[in-house]
Amino acid sequence: MGRWQPNARGRLTRAAYELYGERGYEQTTVAEIAKRAGLTERTFFRHFADKREVLFAGSEDLQEALVGAVTGAHESVAPVDAVTTALEAAGAVLTDREFSRQRQRIIDANTELRERELIKLARLAAAVAGALRHRGVPDLTASLAAEVGMAVFKVAWQRWLDGTGAEDLRGCVREAVGELKGTTTRT
Amino acid sequence: MGRWQPNARGRLTRAAYELYGERGYEQTTVAEIAKRAGLTERTFFRHFADKREVLFAGSEDLQEALVGAVTGAHESVAPVDAVTTALEAAGAVLTDREFSRQRQRIIDANTELRERELIKLARLAAAVAGALRHRGVPDLTASLAAEVGMAVFKVAWQRWLDGTGAEDLRGCVREAVGELKGTTTRT
DNA sequence: ATGTTGATGGCAGTCACTGACATCGGCCTA
DNA sequence: TAGGCCGATGTCAGTGACTGCCATCAACAT
Known part of the structure; x- marks a missing residue:
């Protein structure tokens, strides 16, 4: 022993x-x-x-998963789609909604913790943007696709935990992506 | 005295x-x-x-300007456009690029400061989303438009300071919005 | 005069975080 | 098997952010 x-x-x-x-x-x-x-x-x-x-130790795994999915996407896929698809894939890993709710309750109750959560997301965005650039996507496109992807994820995540959206995170991401495409196209 | x-x-x-x-x-x-x-x-x-x-004392002003611009936008304007237009308007206030650069240099050099910057942006997003909801925009649409707006702003802001984009912030916002519409539409 | 107020100083305390050094089982090697 | 190194932990003494409490004292009102 x-x-x-x-x-x-x-x-x-x-x-x-x-x-x-x-x-x-x-x-x-x-x-x-x-x-x-x-x-x-x-x-x-x-x-x-x-x-x-x-409370944030697991975030490297999520980052790896995301970057891997973006890197592995077929070349013909548009940057935004590569990112949102990666988010759906990552969503398949986060399945324990009750645990996620408890954790989020702790985080939401404290500003410092929310700050930490946000910078983790920002690092995720930076990593994803890097992966896109590595694929030859131009700077502006890569940054924007990554940031928009995180915007989608934020909204999807919150709705998943709220119970406002679909039952699984992947579904919530799809709903948000649908809304995104609708809302940015609409005149 | x-x-x-x-x-x-x-x-x-x-x-x-x-x-x-x-x-x-x-x-x-x-x-x-x-x-x-x-x-x-x-x-x-x-x-x-x-x-x-x-370093972040002035952010209430920006928030008021943004919320005001969103609230004052014509009803016929789509949510995303209301937000991005508000961003352009807000951009007209932030004109001292050299000061902004110095400030940003300080912030970027320290993680704690970046965290604070991010939560200020998140609060901006929440306020904007609130203003949209107040106009009758449904929840998902409002949240997403606000978050996407902040994504655009982040990218535009960085490019403005970098010197990568247009000379004024308003121009950088326009470039980013253009990229957004192109990138989310593209198959 | 007297009382009140508001911006400041002084002080003691808590707690997050760090650097330096000690401890000591387990493992490797001769 | 003796000796020595290693790595995870303990101990301790700091530093600095932040808070609560009370004192001070010019200005202003009554």
């Missing part, structure tokens, strides 16, 4: 979710999270850059 | 811009800003909610 209990990072994550959910983000100190996980504050900061990051 | 030098807030703002520009945001303490302004740290926090907010 090792010198320490296994899966320190996982225990920290779990403890953080519990406490943020119970008392709210602001009312929770890092020391409390660490204590519940049977660790020290210092160790928390070795696993997570800051108090917020524990 | 009053008990204190006039325009404390302005002095704090000026001192903050100077120091953020000279040493960078992180390397500047609030105490230093206050000292340069001839005030105390405590007073800084009476004028600004936090160390970042001093």
